[in-house]
Amino acid sequence: MTTPLSVDQLQPRLHQLTVIDVRSPGEFAGGHIPGAHNVPLDQLAQALPALRAAAERGELAIVCASGARASNACEQLSAAGISALLVDGGTSAWSANGGALNRVPGQKVRWAMDRQVRLVAGSLVLAGIVVDVAVPGVRWVSAAVGGGLLFSAVSNTCAMGSLLGKLPYNRPRNSGAALDATLTALHSGGK
Numbered sequence: 416m417t418t419p420l421s422v423d424q425l426q427p428r429l430h431q432l433t434v435i436d437v438r439s440p441g442e443f444a445g446g447h448i449p450g451a452h453n454v455p456l457d458q459l460a461q462a463l464p465a466l467r468a469a470a471e472r473g474e475l476a477i478v479c480a481s482g483a484r485a486s487n488a489c490e491q492l493s494a495a496g497i498s499a500l501l502v503d504g505g506t507s508a509w510s511a512n513g514g515a516l517n518r519v520p521g522q523k524v525r526w527a528m529d530r531q532v533r534l535v536a537g538s539l540v541l542a543g544i545v546v547d548v549a550v551p552g553v554r555w556v557s558a559a560v561g562g563g564l565l566f567s568a569v570s571n572t573c574a575m576g577s578l579l580g581k582l583p584y585n586r587p588r589n590s591g592a593a594l595d596a597t598l599t600a601l602h603s604g605g606k
Contacts (some may be wrong), residue, residue, distance in 0.1 A: 417489040420500040422512045432476040432500070433469045433601065437488045439586040440593065441525030446480060446504055446516035448502075448509055452597045456484045457580060462594075463495050465601035470497045472604060478502040478509075480527050483571055525585060528576045535575060536560050 425432070425448075434451040436443050443453040454462045456479070469475060470492075477492070477499045479485040485501055492499045502509070510516055518524070526534075543557030567573045579585060 416484075417493055417498075417509045419503050420499050421503050422509045422514060425476060425502055425509070426512075426514065428476075432474050433472075433477045434478060434502075435488070435499075436506070437468065437477060437479050437484050437578040439525070439585040440504075442480065442527055443522075445524035445527075446506065446510070448506060449515060449517045451478065451517075452601060453593065454597060454601075455580065455594070456488055457577060457592060459488055459491050462598055462601070463492075463497070465598040466492065467495070467497055469601040469604075470499070471497060475499040476502050479505045480529060481507050483573075484528075484572065484576075515543055528573075528579060528585075531579050531585075532573060532576050535579065536564055551584035 425434075429448070429450060434448050436447050436451040436453050437456040437459065438453070439448075439455055440453055443451075443455075447453070454466070459466075466475065475492070475497070477485040477488050479488075482501065482503060482505050487506060489499045489501045504511075506516065539560045540557040543554050543560070547554035547557075563575065567575070
């Protein structure tokens with residue numbers, strides 16, 4: 416029930432589709448496809464009734480930074496019987512293709528989730544190696560992080576990204592109210 420959609424195909428259909436951005440509110444605030452609605456991946460289950468209502472009125476296009484979280488969202492939507500288009504390459508491909516990104520006024524630009532994950536994972540690996548000099552055995556923290564990254568790649572999930580997405584840094588003020596407004600708009604027919 417998921418169909419891939421390139422950014423070249425998205426551009427002329429942008430006003431016909433309901434674009435759902437599943438990144439964290441902080442990432443969304445830093446730059447999103449014009450007209451996109453922010454429904455963070457970890458809030459998708461709560462949003463299913465509104466997304467179902469929106470899908471009944473027209474096609475949904477699901478986007479994230481590069482495609483991994485959007486793919487996960489499409490799988491969840493498909494399991495709930497909701498068809499969706501997966502935007503290949505996400506907002507990164509949209510921007511690289513010359514597409515404008517809108518920003519939420521007054522919100523600080525946040526790092527993309529993959530960049531945050533690389534920072535934390537790299538820091539944990541480096542700390543594990545350095546601290547192991549004084550406290551033998553701490554290097555296993557580095558091994559656990561490596562194993563987690565390997566599992567993340569194989570399963571196309573990211574526990575660290577999910578945890579980082581819950582931090583206040585990635586949940587700007589009023590993000591709960593913004594989600595409520597988005598769900599109301601999706602349920603009532605707002606594009």
